[in-house]
Amino acid sequence: MKIRKLRISLAPFFLAGLVFLLTLSLRIPSPKLPLAVVCGSHKVKIIDLSGTKVKTVWEWQASDDPCLDTLHFQKMDECKPINNGKQLLVTSSTGGCALLDTASKKALFSTYLPNAHSMELLFEDYVAVIASSKPGGDRMIIYNWREGKQLWEDSIFSGHGLAWVPERSSLYALGESELRRYHLKLSESLSLKQDTCYELPSKGGHDLIWLPSKQSLVISASKNVWEFDLKTEKFAPHPLLHKSHKVKSISFYRDKLLYVQAEESWWAHHIKLFNGPDIPVSDLRVYKARWIYSHR
Template identity: 35%
Template sequence: MDKNLIFSPIVFAIIHFSVNIIHYPQKPNKQLLVCGDTKVLLVDYKDEKDSIPNIVWSWDSHEAMDLPEAFRLKKFNTMDDCKAIRKGEQILVSSSGGAIAIIRRKDKKVLFHAAVPNAHSIELLPGDLIAAAASTHKEGNRIMLFDSHQPDKPLFSDTLYSAHGVVWDDKRKSLFALGMSVLREYKLVKTGQPSLKKVNEWNIPGKSGHDLQPAPDGNHLFLTEMTGTWSFDLNGHTFTKIPGFTEAHDTKSVGLDKSGQFIYTVPEKSWWTYHVRFQHPTHALSFPTMQVYKARWFSEQ
């Protein structure tokens, strides 16, 4: 036998160990969505000191030739919310310029768009329905409901002053909506033309409700207002400060991933910022040429 084919136990162990290292699955990078100006960005996040974002996907409304000109050049000039849906294959976007849309990520095709006065948030509901928050505007101050197969044709609306946030809770089959001074719970009515029925309302602490996001545990909502950030217990219907989060005045968006890391945005000039910030661990990503409004953890669930 060729002596070169004879392996000692030590050599075999080293080779076996090396193979295991080569094939050991690596933990995937976290990603986040960032929106502002006319853009929505998908960014890879790494736990390092580098503040330069690694942008892996982007959508710019000015380049979306499948949008009507008024939407493309005006209504989407101030992007203010962005959420991943359908396992990350589509992105919900809203703009205070007066519009909402659904973008297919693989080819950037606009699947749905609608005019919403001073739109500040958007959410997907069962049955391919879309809820939107229309903030302060002579034709706004309301929650609007759309069928995603019928662009720009609202099915229903309900008055809510300074509407700023909408979140669907699939566990409770409820839509939660945040206004200037109240948090509401709606149920979806499917008989006849779809609509929403208000079933609960709570006065929020502080003033000027702004961001509304689900917490990872499925039993709380995070909300922000001008003076602080809060956690709302969906079972006990009580407000407490968000545990572990160092709040900042006028926080525009806040979220938490399953690892326990917060993502948030705080204005540096007027209503916008040039940074997306993180806690636990602390980090910041810089966007010096973009007026960033909100940032969200990206999920493919």
């Protein structure tokens, strides 16, 4: 008896499997972008960038809270989300500073500091506010926001940025040409001491953010963007934005870099996604934009 040998070609099965995998991959949605908060002029907005068009999902201006002086919130220059966006830290170059509850649009804390430029939450009960050059500015102040009390202050020329690194109990403050580190200790009360000052590689310090995943700080200056390694205490050119001028804010979410680069004197009409399209934002002179997500 002769046994016939069957020759089976695997090519059709391979092609069918490849088509199946490609079809499956097309059905899997790409990771959704988090919401972002953007500020400028007299407004703060939370926007959705995941669609083909920018969608505003929340908007605030000082007139939403009758306890705030609208004249102090005319040029918004900081909008920093905390607690995964349940609250926002906002400041204005016209002096207004507030810790906002996003649900009620009311201020849990507010104060006035001429030419305020940034704000940071310390532990849970304290906030730091930093101000740039103007009579009454050029300084950093610490408040107990729950009690509405000023606790401490220090002078710093052209103060622009703040970053709290809880693992090191350190508050970093950015000025025109320096980066300062303050050590904080919380016992019965808050104590604060400057222990180090670093000269910036280039002048015009502007935005300051902490990258927990890399244990580094990112610093924008007038003509450059730098990365500061917290372990080695060394500055290095930022790998993506080093030669970018007039960068007003920087924000990272995984591999998504969101930033604002001035197009006019000090503001922009767009926010930028690195290696992505410029995103127009209507009715704002955009100053800063930040992703909303929990990184602590």
